[in-house]
Amino acid sequence: MTIKWVKSDPLVMNGEPFVYGTRLTVRRLLELRASGYDAQRLMGEMPELRVVGIARAYEFAAENREHYAEFFDANGQLQGPGLTPAEAALA
Numbered sequence: 001m002t003i004k005w006v007k008s009d010p011l012v013m014n015g016e017p018f019v020y021g022t023r024l025t026v027r028r029l030l031e032l033r034a035s036g037y038d039a040q041r042l043m044g045e046m047p048e049l050r051v052v053g054i055a056r057a058y059e060f061a062a063e064n065r066e067h068y069a070e071f072f073d074a075n076g077q078l079q080g081p082g083l084t085p086a087e088a089a090l091a
Helices: 026-034 039-045 051-063 085-090
Strands: none
Touching: 026 051, 039 051, 051 085
């Protein structure tokens, strides 16, 4: 079975895209990243999260930049700490 890590359902989270298996929207994940949360801290505070889910949420934001423009800097990079190379390799 292939998991679609970012889902959108009008009956869940008011239609906001969210990370599979969580009640965490992509927008909230980006807000936390912009506030300085790295993947390790996110997973420590929200054990239901997985590295692959975080990575797919960041990819989703990049693919839908028009909806998440405030989370990108002038160079087009997401604000805040990203995945470490080791974490990215797991995703």
